Amino acid sequence: MEQPYLLLTPGPLTTTSSVKEVMLKDWCTWDSDYKDIVQSIRSRLLQLGQAPEEEYTAVLIQGSGTFGVEAVIGTAVPGDGKLLILANGAYGERIQEIARVLGIRHRTLEYAPDELPGADQLDAVLKQDNLITHVAFVHCETTTGILNPLEALVQVIKNHGKVAIVDAMSSFGGTPIAVGELGIDYLVSSANKCIQGVPGFSFVISRKSELIECKGRARSLSLDLFDQWQVMDNDAGKWRFTSPTHVVRAFYQALLELEEEGGVEQRCARYTRNQQTLVRFMEQAGFKAHLPASVHSPFITTFEYPDLTSFTFEAFYRFLKEKGFVIYPGKLSKALVFRIGTIGDVHIEDIERLCEAAASYLTTLRLES
Numbered sequence: 128m129e130q131p132y133l134l135l136t137p138g139p140l141t142t143t144s145s146v147k148e149v150m151l152k153d154w155c156t157w158d159s160d161y162k163d164i165v166q167s168i169r170s171r172l173l174q175l176g177q178a179p180e181e182e183y184t185a186v187l188i189q190g191s192g193t194f195g196v197e198a199v200i201g202t203a204v205p206g207d208g209k210l211l212i213l214a215n216g217a218y219g220e221r222i223q224e225i226a227r228v229l230g231i232r233h234r235t236l237e238y239a240p241d242e243l244p245g246a247d248q249l250d251a252v253l254k255q256d257n258l259i260t261h262v263a264f265v266h267c268e269t270t271t272g273i274l275n276p277l278e279a280l281v282q283v284i285k286n287h288g289k290v291a292i293v294d295a296m297s298s299f300g301g302t303p304i305a306v307g308e309l310g311i312d313y314l315v316s317s318a319n320k321c322i323q324g325v326p327g328f329s330f331v332i333s334r335k336s337e338l339i340e341c342k343g344r345a346r347s348l349s350l351d352l353f354d355q356w357q358v359m360d361n362d363a364g365k366w367r368f369t370s371p372t373h374v375v376r377a378f379y380q381a382l383l384e385l386e387e388e389g390g391v392e393q394r395c396a397r398y399t400r401n402q403q404t405l406v407r408f409m410e411q412a413g414f415k416a417h418l419p420a421s422v423h424s425p426f427i428t429t430f431e432y433p434d435l436t437s438f439t440f441e442a443f444y445r446f447l448k449e450k451g452f453v454i455y456p457g458k459l460s461k462a463l464v465f466r467i468g469t470i471g472d473v474h475i476e477d478i479e480r481l482c483e484a485a486a487s488y489l490t491t492l493r494l495e496s
């Protein structure tokens with residue numbers, strides 16, 4: 128079946144037809160064929176994250192990515208703990224919102240959307256505030272596409288002996304992350320981002336020595352990461368409650384296709400080519416990237432509105448959709464921007480066609496004004 132448009136968004140994203148096709152079968156959740164798939168996914172995720180099986184476990188959780196983040200925050204931070212959050216965009220702020228709703232003591236270091244959280248400031252705050260037990264931040268802040276300094280931040284957190292929680296939703300599987308070597312305690316991502324599955328669950332690569340301490344801590348029944356882990360381990364791949372079977376099967380296929388592509392390095396290379404081509408051609412067409420290339424991720428790019436009073440996002444969006452591309456609105460309060468994702472089953476020819484369409488749109492607008 129022909130797709131009406133290509134999704135140039137940071138998830139859900141365009142998946143291959145082979146990933147969609149494996150969803151045409153129904154699975155029994157407690158049958159061993161299905162549970163074997165779940166177990167295989169869990170161990171493949173550990174391999175992807177370079178997280179040794181002796182130290183780490185991968186726990187899958189129903190729901191979108193936020194459910195996974197909420198499960199970690201709500202399960203990991205004890206009643207007398209304090210969470211420090213680094214926020215330079217909407218997803219960092221969402222972690223703060225989770226802590227607020229769950230009544231978890233927290234403190235947030237806020238940064239502008241084009242500003243990187245600094246390791247030195249984090250070090251100073253951890254020296255001064257002894258109550259902090261856990262630190263959470265976003266790796267690729269999808270609000271802008273900025274790539275936060277993962278290694279440097281985790282190193283400071285671990286130097287202080289604190290628990291490191293990383294929302295790597297839009298980066299995991301799209302760029303190598305050495306979870307074990309870095310010492311990350313919890314890394315969260317979801318099915319429908321760089322691994323290129325369909326939406327329906329999130330997963331957490333968790334340090335077992337931390338998670339084992341979390342029995343009875345969760346502030347929610349369904350988002351109890353510890354219990355979810357126990358059932359998945361003790362019943363060899365069984366989920367606590369009904370699992371998204373078709374989504375799980377599709378995710379397994381997506382993992383195989385990631386390996387076929389040559390693994391995370393090759394996928395990262397494709398996304399990087401996509402993103403660099405996008406910026407080059409969009410800038411030739413007259414659009415300016417909002418962030419400098421030095422802080423950019425290969426996953427999603429923020430562009431400023433062109434300097435033409437007749438330009439509106441809505442009309443531009445409708446034009447591109449007609450041409451077969453769906454792009455993303457901006458998420459910044461202080462700048463007029465839109466976003467284009469370069470992840471999913473999207474290739475350089477697609478990006479070139481998109482940029483041609485965008486260029487022709489601007490040319491027409493300029494002629495009319």
Ligand SMILES: *Cc1c(COP(=O)(O)O)cnc(C)c1O
Pocket residue numbers: 137138191192193194218265267268269294295296297317
């Ligand atoms: C996509 C995403 C999430 C999760 O969003 P959901 O809508 O719950 O899937 C969280 N953090 C980041 C950085 C993301 O890109």
